[in-house]
Structure formats: structure tokens, C-alpha cells
Amino acid sequence: MQNTKQKRNKIRPLAWPLALTIAALGAAVLVSTAPMAQDAAAPAEAPAAEAPAAPPVDPLVQKGEYLARAGNCISCHTRPGGEPFAGGLAFSLPAPYTFLGQIHSTNITPDAETGIGTWTEEQFIRAMHEGVGADGSRLLPAFPYTAFTLTTTEDVKAIYAYLKTVAPVKYTAPSNGIAFAMRWPMMFWNALFFKEGRYQPDAKQSDEWNRGAYLVEGLGHCSACHTPRNLLLAERSDKKFSGGTQPDLVAEGKVRTWSAANLTSAPVGLGGWSVDQISKYLKLGHSTKAGIFGPMNEVIVNSLQHLTNEDAKAMAVYIKSLPPIDDVPKQTLTEEQKTAGEALYKKHCDECHIASGRGAFMKAPPVAGSAIVQAAHPASLINVILYGAKVGKGGPAPFGAWEDMPSFATKMNDAEIATLANFLRSNWDNKGGPVTAADVAKQR
Numbered sequence: 001m002q003n004t005k006q007k008r009n010k011i012r013p014l015a016w017p018l019a020l021t022i023a024a025l026g027a028a029v030l031v032s033t034a035p036m037a038q039d040a041a042a043p044a045e046a047p048a049a050e051a052p053a054a055p056p057v058d059p060l061v062q063k064g065e066y067l068a069r070a071g072n073c074i075s076c077h078t079r080p081g082g083e084p085f086a087g088g089l090a091f092s093l094p095a096p097y098t099f100l101g102q103i104h105s106t107n108i109t110p111d112a113e114t115g116i117g118t119w120t121e122e123q124f125i126r127a128m129h130e131g132v133g134a135d136g137s138r139l140l141p142a143f144p145y146t147a148f149t150l151t152t153t154e155d156v157k158a159i160y161a162y163l164k165t166v167a168p169v170k171y172t173a174p175s176n177g178i179a180f181a182m183r184w185p186m187m188f189w190n191a192l193f194f195k196e197g198r199y200q201p202d203a204k205q206s207d208e209w210n211r212g213a214y215l216v217e218g219l220g221h222c223s224a225c226h227t228p229r230n231l232l233l234a235e236r237s238d239k240k241f242s243g244g245t246q247p248d249l250v251a252e253g254k255v256r257t258w259s260a261a262n263l264t265s266a267p268v269g270l271g272g273w274s275v276d277q278i279s280k281y282l283k284l285g286h287s288t289k290a291g292i293f294g295p296m297n298e299v300i301v302n303s304l305q306h307l308t309n310e311d312a313k314a315m316a317v318y319i320k321s322l323p324p325i326d327d328v329p330k331q332t333l334t335e336e337q338k339t340a341g342e343a344l345y346k347k348h349c350d351e352c353h354i355a356s357g358r359g360a361f362m363k364a365p366p367v368a369g370s371a372i373v374q375a376a377h378p379a380s381l382i383n384v385i386l387y388g389a390k391v392g393k394g395g396p397a398p399f400g401a402w403e404d405m406p407s408f409a410t411k412m413n414d415a416e417i418a419t420l421a422n423f424l425r426s427n428w429d430n431k432g433g434p435v436t437a438a439d440v441a442k443q444r
């Protein structure tokens, strides 16, 4: 993916900007993990009377730290093994654009030379709200300014105040693929797909709903992963939150695709989840419906677990209200396909997920009605079977959290996994399009 075979060609002014526009566009994609140490300092809750010795914490900085967590800045702005916020994490575009090369997150520590130490508050606000860098160049939407634009100026100022207090680090990220050197084509992409503006509360809804919408749509940038993208990699507004895919750079040159679940209230999405089950999942990393693994690990470990119960609940209330989008096909298996799939399920899965597919207390969450099983794109279902399901390092491990699910990569071949996946996607009341052995091979 790294080598872009393009040549600079000054005489072809059209082809080049076009390629760039296509390239630059969505980039919005996803990331690999950046396991971070959690430091103390939870928001608010002033410790009563005790411990007057601790240095006073500026409430603005404290608020900014909380909001920076809600925006998960640290996951994207920390490379594996690197200092927090110093940048350098590589992002790959999804196929067919991988050849355009990688994008790297930048250093947002207050180092004057290599970070944002000399940025004024106005410049920072402009980056968050308009996707424009300090030097006036357009930023790539791998930085989710398309969502952050909804954040109030007051909240952005708090994040700025907080970032000024993190340890400055001298570090410059590797340069991006050559296709991303020119920024002006982003003007066209922005004109087509970017709507600048702050969140407008909906007066017909409760304060709680509005708070949830503000966090989910804005700093939480959930739609960056959970919405399918068009050919120019912009989120499709007609399919918002119905599930997307993102490439995860697992090793140099190796991208593994994940599919994010449908978060709408369709039966193939979170239709069967209560507000309580959603908010527990977000805050604790598990509920009776599911546990975390894959790309949600970093979202919950670095971001959502640090939110207050009230904010996690508000997000759940908003998510629960998302109108259903149910666009996955139902497949009908032949008797042989069904028998073969059922046999594999009995042999490998039944012990924990049981015959009814409803899972079992302390053993495993349900696969009947699961948003992962029924996702439009089967990547995450295949990944769970191939690699198992594990909570990431630093994840919450409250009482009752799921154990890890083992990997089956060596226990079944691609055709068997496809047969099993099709059984899961059509048995009980589940729905989901066909999975082929070739789909499984791609995830190996």
C-alpha cells in the first residue's frame, strides 16, 4: 500500500488533482490500536474537604481533558510505543485507494517546533471547526473535523487549554503518501460533503437526548466508522449509522478490514438492545448483549470508559432513537448447507453460545440477533471466528465481563468458516448476505 506509483506530471493538470481529490477525500478511516496508560484525573467530582495538598487543577483544563477523551484524540494521535499526542500513527485508505499511500496523524503536543505550541486558540478552533491547518492548508478528513465541527467553541477552547498542559514532545510524523502532498483539492471535497456548523439542539427532544446526540455526532465521531461511505469516501447520509467498514493497519503493508455494526434500531442492528444494555456496553465494555473486541477496544478503552455514567446513558438514549435502516438481504440455505453449518456450530460454538443462539450467563453473549453476525459486510464476523474476541489492554474488567473467546483460525478452513457464517446469518431470525470462502481468505 505504501508505494504510490504515480509520477508527478506538470503537463497533466487534470488527472492529478482528480486523483488527489479522490485520494484525499474520505481518508476518514480507521486506525490501529494505540494502547494508552490511563492516568487518574476523572472529570468533575471535587473530592470533599480531603487532600488540600494536591496542586489546584484548573477546571477548564479538567474539562478539556474530559472532552479530549470523548473525542478520543489520543488513539489517533499516538503511534504504537510513542508518546501520548505526539502523532505518527499511520492510516491507510480502504481499497481500492490503498495504493495512494498512508496518512499520518500529526503532533498535537505543545512543542513549539514540531507540535501545536505556537498555534493560537483561533487557529486551533479553525482546525476543529473547519478542517484548516495553522498555515491555511486543508486538513484531510482522516482527522474527523466533519464531526468535530459540531462541538461548541467553548468546548473546543477547553480542549485547547488541556492540550497546552500535556508534555511537549519533539517529534515529526513520517511524511504522507505523495498523493496527499497537495491539499487544495480538499476544497472540492469539502464543498460536496462537508457541512460546517455547531450542533443545534432539537427543542422537541429531552436535554438528555440532546446531550447524547451532541457527543455521538460530534466528539464521539461514531459515524466515521459506523456509516458506509460513497465512492469518494464521504459518509452516506442516507445510510447513516447502518454500519461501515474500516481498514486496520495490522502490520507494515498488511491491512485487515473490520465492519462496524449497524447502530440503528433495526433488528439487524441494536433493535434488541435496551438503553441500559447500550450504555453498559459503552461504559463498561460489556453488557448481556456483547463484549468488546476489535476496533471498539480502543474506542472504549481510551475514550468511552472515562465518560460519566450520565454521558454514557445520554449517548445510549440518542442511539436507541436512531430510525431503523435494515438493508441486508435474507439468504435461504439449502438443506445440505444448513446441515453442514449446524454441524460446525455444534462442534465449535454451541458449548458457549448454545443451540438457541442466545448465549449463556457468564459464558457468551447471544449470536441470535447479534449486530456483528448480521452486519452488511461480514468482515467482523469472520474476524471473530478467525481471531477470537478479546478485551484490549487497559480495558475495563468489571465483575461479570465476558471471558475471551478463543480463535478458530487453525480449526476450520476457509470454506468451513464460510459455511458456518452463512448458517449464523440465516438461522434463528438472523439476516445477512452470503459469505464465501474467498471472503474468509481475505481476512486471514
Ligand code: HEC
Residues within 6 Å of the ligand: 028, 029, 031, 067, 068, 071, 072, 073, 074, 076, 077, 091, 103, 104, 105, 106, 107, 108, 115, 116, 124, 127, 128, 133, 134, 138, 139, 140, 141, 142, 143, 144, 159, 219
Ligand atoms: C480518527 C483519527 C483522529 C482523531 C480521533 C483525532 N484526530 Fe486529529 N488528526 C488526525 C489526522 C490523521 C491528522 C492529520 C491530518 C492531515 O494531515 O491533514 C490530524 C490532525 C489534527 C490537527 C492539525 C494539526 C496540524 O499540525 O496540522 C489538530 C489540531 C488535531 N488533529 C487535533 C485533534 C484533537 C483535539 C482531537 C480530539 C478531540 C483529534 N485531533 C482527534 C486524526 C485524528
Ligand code: HEC
Residues within 6 Å of the ligand: 030, 031, 216, 220, 221, 222, 223, 224, 225, 226, 246, 258, 259, 260, 261, 263, 270, 281, 282, 289, 290, 291, 292, 293, 294, 295, 296, 297, 299, 304, 315, 319, 370, 371, 372, 380
Ligand atoms: C474506529 C472505528 C469505530 C469508531 C470510532 C466507533 N466504532 Fe463502534 N464498532 C466499530 C467496529 C469495527 C465494530 C464491530 C467490531 C468491534 O466490536 O470492534 C463496532 C461495534 C460497535 C457496537 C456493537 C458491538 C457488538 O458487539 O454488537 C456498538 C454498540 C458500537 N460499536 C458503538 C459505538 C459508538 C456509540 C461509537 C461512538 C462513541 C462507536 N461505536 C465508535 C468501529 C468503531
Ligand code: HEC
Residues within 6 Å of the ligand: 289, 290, 291, 292, 293, 345, 348, 349, 350, 351, 352, 353, 363, 364, 365, 366, 367, 370, 371, 372, 373, 381, 384, 385, 389, 390, 391, 402, 403, 404, 405, 406, 408, 420, 424
Ligand atoms: C469458550 C466459549 C466460546 C466459544 C467456544 C465460542 N465463543 Fe463466541 N464469544 C464468546 C465470548 C465470551 C464472547 C464475547 C467476548 C468479548 O466480546 O469480549 C463471544 C463473542 C462472539 C461474537 C460477537 C457477538 C457480538 O454481537 O458482539 C460472535 C459473532 C461469536 N462469538 C461467534 C462464535 C462462533 C461462530 C463460535 C464457534 C466457531 C464461537 N463464537 C465460539 C465465547 C465463545
